[in-house]
Amino acid sequence: MVRKVKADPKGVLEGPxxxxxxxxxxxxxxAAGCRFFAGYPITPSTETAERxxxxxxxxxxxxxxxEDEIASITALIGxxxxxxxxxxxxxxxxxxxxMENIGLACMTETPMVIANVQRxxxxxxxxxxxxxxxxxxVRWGSHGxxxxxxxxxxxxxxxxxxxxxxxxxxxxxxxxxxxMTDETVGHMHEKVVIPPASEIEVVERNWxxxxxxxxxxxxxxxxxxxxxxxxxxxxxxxxxxxGLVHDERGYPQATVEAGxxxxxxxxxxxxxxxxxxxxxxxxxLEGAEVVVVSYGITSRIAIKAVMDARKQxxxxxxxxxxxAWPFPEKQIREIASKVKAIVVPEINYGQMVREVxxxxxxxxxxxxxxxxxxxxxxxxxxxxxxxxxxx
Amino acid sequence: xxxxxxASFAQDNPMSQFLRMERMPHIxxxxxxxxxxxxxxxxxxxxxxxxxxxxxxxxxxxxTGRTAGYVKLDSFHSTHGRAIPLATGLKLANPEMKVVVFSxxxxxxxxxxxxxxxxxxRNMDITVVCVNNFTYGMTGGQMTPTTPNTANASTTPxxxxxxxxxxxxxxxxxxxxxxxxxxxxxxxxxxxxxKEALNHKxxxxxxxxxxxxxxxxxxxxxxxxxxxLEYYQNDAEIAHGIDTREVDIGYxxxxxxxxxxxxxxxxxxxxxxxxxxxxxxxxxxxxxxxTPEKEAEAKAKAEAAAKGAV
Amino acid sequence: xxxxxxxxxxxxxxxRCALITGKAISLYxxxxxxxxxxxxxxxxxxxxxxxxxxxxxxxxxPYVTVPGVxxxxxxxxxxxxxxELGNGGILIVEQDLVKQxxxxxxxxxxxxxxxxxAEELGNRLFANLVVIGFFAAVTxxxxxxxVKKALPELVPGRFLxxxxxxxxxxxxxxxxIMAAKSGASVTADAMSEGVx
Numbered sequence: 001m002v003r004k005v006k007a008d009p010k011g012v013l014e015g016p017x018x019x020x021x022x023x024x025x026x027x028x029x030x031a032a033g034c035r036f037f038a039g040y041p042i043t044p045s046t047e048t049a050e051r052x053x054x055x056x057x058x059x060x061x062x063x064x065x066x067e068d069e070i071a072s073i074t075a076l077i078g079x080x081x082x083x084x085x086x087x088x089x090x091x092x093x094x095x096x097x098x099m100e101n102i103g104l105a106c107m108t109e110t111p112m113v114i115a116n117v118q119r120x121x122x123x124x125x126x127x128x129x130x131x132x133x134x135x136x137x138v139r140w141g142s143h144g145x146x147x148x149x150x151x152x153x154x155x156x157x158x159x160x161x162x163x164x165x166x167x168x169x170x171x172x173x174x175x176x177x178x179x180m181t182d183e184t185v186g187h188m189h190e191k192v193v194i195p196p197a198s199e200i201e202v203v204e205r206n207w208x209x210x211x212x213x214x215x216x217x218x219x220x221x222x223x224x225x226x227x228x229x230x231x232x233x234x235x236x237x238x239x240x241x242x243g244l245v246h247d248e249r250g251y252p253q254a255t256v257e258a259g260x261x262x263x264x265x266x267x268x269x270x271x272x273x274x275x276x277x278x279x280x281x282x283x284x285l286e287g288a289e290v291v292v293v294s295y296g297i298t299s300r301i302a303i304k305a306v307m308d309a310r311k312q313x314x315x316x317x318x319x320x321x322x323x324a325w326p327f328p329e330k331q332i333r334e335i336a337s338k339v340k341a342i343v344v345p346e347i348n349y350g351q352m353v354r355e356v357x358x359x360x361x362x363x364x365x366x367x368x369x370x371x372x373x374x375x376x377x378x379x380x381x382x383x384x385x386x387x388x389x390x391x
Numbered sequence: 392x393x394x395x396x397x398a399s400f401a402q403d404n405p406m407s408q409f410l411r412m413e414r415m416p417h418i419x420x421x422x423x424x425x426x427x428x429x430x431x432x433x434x435x436x437x438x439x440x441x442x443x444x445x446x447x448x449x450x451x452x453x454x455t456g457r458t459a460g461y462v463k464l465d466s467f468h469s470t471h472g473r474a475i476p477l478a479t480g481l482k483l484a485n486p487e488m489k490v491v492v493f494s495x496x497x498x499x500x501x502x503x504x505x506x507x508x509x510x511x512x513r514n515m516d517i518t519v520v521c522v523n524n525f526t527y528g529m530t531g532g533q534m535t536p537t538t539p540n541t542a543n544a545s546t547t548p549x550x551x552x553x554x555x556x557x558x559x560x561x562x563x564x565x566x567x568x569x570x571x572x573x574x575x576x577x578x579x580x581x582x583x584x585x586k587e588a589l590n591h592k593x594x595x596x597x598x599x600x601x602x603x604x605x606x607x608x609x610x611x612x613x614x615x616x617x618x619x620l621e622y623y624q625n626d627a628e629i630a631h632g633i634d635t636r637e638v639d640i641g642y643x644x645x646x647x648x649x650x651x652x653x654x655x656x657x658x659x660x661x662x663x664x665x666x667x668x669x670x671x672x673x674x675x676x677x678x679x680x681x682t683p684e685k686e687a688e689a690k691a692k693a694e695a696a697a698k699g700a701v
Numbered sequence: 702x703x704x705x706x707x708x709x710x711x712x713x714x715x716x717r718c719a720l721i722t723g724k725a726i727s728l729y730x731x732x733x734x735x736x737x738x739x740x741x742x743x744x745x746x747x748x749x750x751x752x753x754x755x756x757x758x759x760x761x762x763p764y765v766t767v768p769g770v771x772x773x774x775x776x777x778x779x780x781x782x783x784x785e786l787g788n789g790g791i792l793i794v795e796q797d798l799v800k801q802x803x804x805x806x807x808x809x810x811x812x813x814x815x816x817x818x819a820e821e822l823g824n825r826l827f828a829n830l831v832v833i834g835f836f837a838a839v840t841x842x843x844x845x846x847x848v849k850k851a852l853p854e855l856v857p858g859r860f861l862x863x864x865x866x867x868x869x870x871x872x873x874x875x876x877x878i879m880a881a882k883s884g885a886s887v888t889a890d891a892m893s894e895g896v897x
Contacts, residue, residue: 018724018736018851036484038476057667062483062678064659067509071476074469078449078480081467082488086480104470128739188763189720189736191727233465233481234488236444240411240460242468251414252460252468300761379762 001229002172007031007164007200011059019192021159021185022047022089025115026055027194028163029087032202034113035061036084038075040068040094043127044183045117048089069094073101076112081241083232085167085205089115091183092125095134096141102176103142104243106266109218109227111170111205113163115179117186120373130183131373132296132347136354138178139325145263147270149277150178150325152296156190162322168203169277173269174227180324182347184297184376205230212236216248220261225268270326279322280331284310288317290389291335292343293356295321297376302345305382314390327355336360341389345369345382365389409433409443411463418457422608422616424575424601425455425522429462431578432493432520435585446489446589449478451498454528454603455521458493472503475510478517486660486678489518489589496523497535500556504536511565514593516658520585521558521596522575524603532606539642543610557639559651562596569595570635570652574623575602577648584650593658600627600646613643702757703842704765707832708750708782709774709795714829718772719751721833721855722843726755729847735760748777755842770840771808772832773799774815783808793836795828811839811878818870822863830856830864831871838875845872 011030019027025048029037037056039049053063066072072088079086090098095116105112120126121133134141138150149169151162162179170177208215208229217239219228228248231237244252245259253262270277283306285291290309294302299320309316319335321328332355336342341364344353353368360366367385371377404412410433419425436446443464450459452471459466465488469477474492482490492499499507499521510517526544527533534544534551537558541550562570569591571584581599588595602608602619613619622643630638631649638647657665660678667675707718716738723736738751752765771786773779774795786792786808794801796812804810813835819828837843848868856864 016728018720018727018734036480038480057671057675060676060678062663064479064483066476066479067505070473071479071506071509074473074476075480075483077469078467078477078482079484080480081465082481082484084484086484100470101473104473184737184763187737189723190734190760232485233447234445234485238444238463238465240466240468242460243470244468251411297763300763304761376762376764 001206003204003206004201005204007197007202008033009197011035011061012194012197012200013055014194014196017192017194018189019156020047020187020189021153021156021181022117022187023051024156024159024192025089025163025179025181026051027192028160029113029167030055030059030061031160031194031197031200032085032164032167034085034087034167035059036076036079036082036086037061037063037088038066038072038079038086039063039088040066040072040090042069042091042094044119044186045089045091045094045115047186048115048117052087069097070101073098073105073114077101077105077108077110080110080112081233085111085171087113087115089117091117091119091127092121092134093123095137099137099141100143103144103146105176106142106146106148107243108241109174109266110176111174112176113166113170113179114176115163115181118180118182126374128183129374130297130347130376132180132182132298133351133373135180135324135346135348135351138180145267147267148176148178148325149173149270149323150180151279151322152180152324153185154296154299154320155185156188156192159185160192160194164200164202168201171203171205173273173277174206174230175266175270178325180296182297207231208237215239217241217250218246218248218265220248220265225265225272227269274326275330277323277326278328278331280328281320281322282331283318284315285317285319285335287315288339289315290341290343290386291317291319291339292345292382292386293319293321293332293335294345295324295352298345298347301377301379302382304379305386308379308383309386314386316386321352324352327352327359329359332356332359333361336363339364341365341367343367343369343382343385343389345377345385347371347373347376406430406433409436409463410461414461417461419454420605422602422604422619423454424524424599424603424616424619425458427575427578428520428522428581428599428601429458431581432462432491432585434582435589438582439586439589441489441589445487446491447478447481448491448493449474449481450492451494451503452529453495453498455493455495456498456529472498472501473506474498475503475506475517475519479510479515482515482517483660486516491589492517492519494521495528496521496525496537496558497527497533500536500558500561508561508565511562511567511594511596513659514566514568514656516593516660518585518588518591518595519597521598522601523558523598524601524607526603526607528603528606532603532610537640539640539644541642542607544607545610555640557635558598559596559638560635563635563652566594566656567596567652568593568654568656571596571650572598572600572638572646572648574600574627574646574648576620576623576627580648587650591653593656600640703755703770703840704768705753705755705770705772705840705842706750706765706768706782707752707772708748708778710747710777711749713749713774714826715749715774716751717855718829718833719753721848721851722836723753724855725843725847725851726753729850730844732757733760735763737763737765748775748781750778750782770836770842772836774828774832776800791840793832793839795832811835811875813871813874815871818874819867822867822870824863827860827863827867830867834868834871834873835875836871838872838879
């Protein structure tokens with residue numbers, strides 16, 4: 001059951017601000033009711049942690065700088081079962097370190113928000129320069145089969161808005177939700193309007209209210225595979241949480257059958273609700289010869305190329321993914337059946353384009369405009385691909 | 392055992408209030424020391440008079456790591472080495488909980504070593520119980536950071552050539568404010584120590600030397616569980632308050648046991664609240680007040696308001 | 702649309718210049734502004750730079766490509782960034798700190814003794830506000846009212862008054878220079894050409 005309430009005014013810094021994306025993430029989290037943040041410094045995400053540390057005493061929250069990213073993400077699991085809404089933020093190397101316990105969070109259906117302010121990789125790579133190189137890692141990075149929700153903001157304003165959305169989704173589906181931003185959005189300042197608390201809707205945790213002896217931490221096979229309600233430590237339920245395959249009581253069950261039920265649940269609760277989760281922006285798809293599919297900061301560069309192409313008489317559509325995962329399969333499939341080509345610019349060597357290719361299934365050309373990271377595209381590179389796609 | 396016998400075993404067992412009897416039998420081998428420590432933990436909780444609903448247990452991975460699954464408390468079986476950060480999150484999100492980490496030497500001090508030293512440094516208000524059996528039991532008897540020099544393990548088949556940690560010394564040096572060591576022979580003392588640790592304010596650490604009969608004992612031809620207990624009886628020496636630099640363990644050497652450290656120091660949360668109160672004054676609402684504290688405060692406020700009205 | 706680069710050496714308040722101006726424009730002048738800056742080791746010491754893209758509609762491409770305005774407060778910054786300034790663009794230099802190349806007429810140069818003015822007001826740290834005032838008068842990119850509204854959270858409270866004085870000083874000086882130059886009309890039109 002999804003229960004929406006108005007935001008707690010203590011966390012809402014109402015008004016217009018000139019703010020960067022990193023700070024806006026922290027403000028969005030506070031507005032969404034996040035009161036526990038565990039993090040470790042890493043460029044270019046550190047400002048979010050600093051902001052939270054500065055703001056939490058007055059908002060009534062707690063910030064802890066953990067000893068590393070592994071500790072940070074694991075502390076979130078404790079924090080969430082302790083009853084709080086929780087968040088951490090990191091960048092490439094730290095994101096890699098978090099992978100194992102992201103799996104634990106998925107397996108134990110622990111709501112949390114993890115922001116990755118992407119920088120150039122691999123390894124230490126380009127710490128101060130932008131990239132979109134963890135778009136596949138966020139989907140597949142932890143071992144085993146699971147699903148995630150990943151949102152991609154294209155501005156500081158959207159960092160704020162999507163931070164709230166991320167918390168709402170994480171509470172609704174009891175799962176980690178990722179905000180896959182990047183160095184450019186993280187560090188650029190723009191106007192961010194924070195609405196009054198009375199205009200911000202936040203999803204409350206789905207607290208269990210039934211009889212104590214009937215509580216089970218998990219619910220498998222419910223309608224639309226929606227997860228069951230939660231309790232927190234100290235409330236007398238004496239529940240058990242494990243990363244092992246478990247039954248609804250949370251007890252380990254080392255059988256094929258139990259694994260099937262458990263894993264199907266964590267996959268289906270996302271897959272069968274994908275239509276409700278997926279958000280995107282589409283413009284002039286009708287009659288388009290070529291459609292540019294992009295996300296995050298790259299979509300702002302792409303629009304420029306799209307407008308240039310239109311000026312030159314090429315019917316060009318624009319599709320911006322706000323949700324990267326679950327992937328907007330239906331929408332892309334429909335586009336693919338109607339256009340000559342889909343152009344996919346990304347600040348990586350071709351990641352989400354693989355998903356576009358898979359879904360397009362040969363119905364149209366798919367052109368990757370990739371880069372090794374470090375900088376946004378020159379719009380002319382995207383324009384050239386649009387022209388190539390049309391020919 | 393038939394169904395009825397099972398049911399009555401579950402019902403009549405003196406541990407049934409404390410254990411998830413539906414999960415018995417446990418996985419531990421005959422002669423293993425972990426069960427003794429779990430029993431001592433149960434006794435400690437009983438004697439402490441603490442509300443079982445307000446105690447959470449967190450384990451890592453390994454044989455000792457299975458404890459969380461058997462104990463009828465809010466319980467977390469985390470990933471390998473990560474029990475302490477999970478416990479840290481639990482404690483900070485819900486400070487009225489007593490949070491106990493129960494795990495093994497490999498889990499806490501090899502893969503999880505970094506978390507241990509930092510939780511001790513912060514004087515995080517949690518209790519860590521380490522069952523130290525000098526080996527990785529679940530994976531088959533490999534060397535751990537506490538395996539005594541020269542001891543045989545499956546990854547040191549010609550004898551261990553590394554130097555082990557002395558856990559009380561490590562804990563002490565990192566800032567732990569309660570440090571004790573016992574062996575699994577000393578059930579009552581373990582229990583008393585855990586009870587003290589639960590009531591201790593700050594980071595408390597209890598090491599329990601225990602036999603792994605299937606792997607460590609067998610591989611080193613040290614006999615069975617009983618032989619291990621005999622060794623503890625002959626070679627463990629109580630030395631309360633001894634300098635922790637003096638308590639390292641060699642292969643089948645003397646083992647110093649007792650309460651080595653007990654000191655008073657502000658906890659992590661006390662420091663947080665002190666700092667913010669200094670900075671923000673009356674505006675600051677203490678983070679993590681317990682329910683009784685909040686109720687008392689609300690009551691006092693209401694009374695003050697009533698007085699004002701009169 | 703206008704692209705602006707503020708540059709100088711670390712400690713001159715270069716980032717603050719763009720922050721104050723960007724905030725003023727986007728919050729109080731009803732336009733759009735996107736501010737970026739260089740980060741990391743390259744931002745510590747040496748030439749320091751912050752950029753603003755200002756537009757009547759939403760800024761898409763967030764970075765400066767061919768600046769129409771360059772503010773250079775140090776020799777190193779001038780040497781590094783002057784060549785990328787668009788033809789006909791506006792170049793504001795700290796006249797006591799930057800030794801210029803012979804004027805070829807490629808760009809319009811506006812020297813300002815910002816540090817000296819700031820020292821006269823009591824502290825050289827106010828030089829960046831003198832520069833913003835001068836910049837506002839010369840470029841008309843931002844209004845004085847907007848800057849004054851933007852200041853409170855961006856400068857320490859005890860220095861607010863002094864910062865406003867510094868701004869006013871720079872603004873008045875800029876207006877004087879512009880009046881002297883009047884007839885030979887510069888400002889926004891010429892700048893836009895510089896960008897195109």
